[in-house]
Amino acid sequence: MNFELTEERQMLQDSLRRFLRDHQKALQASTLLGAGGEEGARGFDAEIWRKLSELGVIGALFSEADGGFGGQGFDLTTVFEELGRAGAVEPVLDTGVLCGSLIADLGNKDQRAFLADLIEGNLQLALAHGEANSRYDLAQVEALAKTSADAIVLSGRKAVVVNAEAADVLLVSAREDGASGAEEGISLFLVPRGTAGLSLRGYPLMAGGRAAEVDLDEVHLPLSARLGERGQAHEALLRARARSEVALAAETLGAMETAVDLTKEYLGTRQQFGRPIGTFQALQHRMAQMLIELEQARSAVINAAGHLESPSTAERDLQIAAARNLIGRAGRLIAEEAIQMHGGIAMTQEYELAHFAKRIIMADHRFGDTDTQLERFIDLSAA
Numbered sequence: 001m002n003f004e005l006t007e008e009r010q011m012l013q014d015s016l017r018r019f020l021r022d023h024q025k026a027l028q029a030s031t032l033l034g035a036g037g038e039e040g041a042r043g044f045d046a047e048i049w050r051k052l053s054e055l056g057v058i059g060a061l062f063s064e065a066d067g068g069f070g071g072q073g074f075d076l077t078t079v080f081e082e083l084g085r086a087g088a089v090e091p092v093l094d095t096g097v098l099c100g101s102l103i104a105d106l107g108n109k110d111q112r113a114f115l116a117d118l119i120e121g122n123l124q125l126a127l128a129h130g131e132a133n134s135r136y137d138l139a140q141v142e143a144l145a146k147t148s149a150d151a152i153v154l155s156g157r158k159a160v161v162v163n164a165e166a167a168d169v170l171l172v173s174a175r176e177d178g179a180s181g182a183e184e185g186i187s188l189f190l191v192p193r194g195t196a197g198l199s200l201r202g203y204p205l206m207a208g209g210r211a212a213e214v215d216l217d218e219v220h221l222p223l224s225a226r227l228g229e230r231g232q233a234h235e236a237l238l239r240a241r242a243r244s245e246v247a248l249a250a251e252t253l254g255a256m257e258t259a260v261d262l263t264k265e266y267l268g269t270r271q272q273f274g275r276p277i278g279t280f281q282a283l284q285h286r287m288a289q290m291l292i293e294l295e296q297a298r299s300a301v302i303n304a305a306g307h308l309e310s311p312s313t314a315e316r317d318l319q320i321a322a323a324r325n326l327i328g329r330a331g332r333l334i335a336e337e338a339i340q341m342h343g344g345i346a347m348t349q350e351y352e353l354a355h356f357a358k359r360i361i362m363a364d365h366r367f368g369d370t371d372t373q374l375e376r377f378i379d380l381s382a383a
Helices: 007-022 024-030 046-055 073-086 092-106 114-119 234-269 281-306 313-342 353-363 370-382
Strands: 125-128 144-147 152-162 169-175 186-192 198-204 210-221
Touching: 007 024, 007 046, 007 073, 024 046, 073 092, 073 234, 073 281, 092 114, 092 125, 092 169, 092 234, 125 152, 144 169, 152 169, 152 186, 169 210, 186 210, 186 234, 234 281, 234 313, 234 353, 281 313, 313 353, 313 370
Parallel strands: 125 169
Antiparallel strands: 144 152, 152 210, 169 186, 198 210
């Protein structure tokens, strides 16, 4: 297998890395936006988002058929590894990959028109799917959708909806048939912000950005708001989660790279007993272990990206679960070792390592932590 990037992906990586480096101060400032819980906060820099779309970053997440110029696993990892290296909190994952994949997968002609606005940077989306009791089970949906002659009425509550406050449209899951936990009967609906009965309670996230608790109190929608066929959204949610997990793994890898680089630089400049602490053998051994874990994580991300378009969903999910489990374990080790070898300075908000450590650790709790991924891997291996 050729692990080198294609010419187009190399150009995308170079231009994105240069852009993120040139806008480093703005990116660092955006990590604090909305942290105070102010009303109406977006949690990211809208100007950075606009420039990312102009650079073609959003378009790289979609195939030509969907109006983009990429959309494959290695396109996702190329983009998200660079975003992770910069510690960007812009909602590329939630708006572009998670919600964008669902609209491209399930949308009719009118609904797919959203993709053009999304790629141009003019549309923000959020997926309101998780609930208080769902943990990482996509089928655990208790919100209800009742259909009358000319309307759909949504009722229920959604938890930790990332980017909800900034979203122009929310993709809301609700059950039209079956009991909670059943894969059949789950539908997705497009709910514009400001719809009567829709209310948000926003808050900052530990690793940057914002999320909200979403209440659905008899939200009336036209029948055209349903995304895809009635009760058939579960498989599309699985596909969107697979793409999102590959992207998240690549983003975490990028954050790990920066944590390692910051630690290497610190060990070479911090003096003790008249020489850099990086010359001490004990710290050299710990640094070597971090580098080994980093390369293993890189291999896992490459493997997961290569299997994203696999014709076998079981094989796809097996490799993604393996990658996420390894990334979670390696990421925790790198974050902890980086902080310990820096000492107290690593825990201050002013020093950028603290932000990257948070990004690494909190990524493990999205879409399934290390234990959940191990359980998935065991179940898929035995199938």
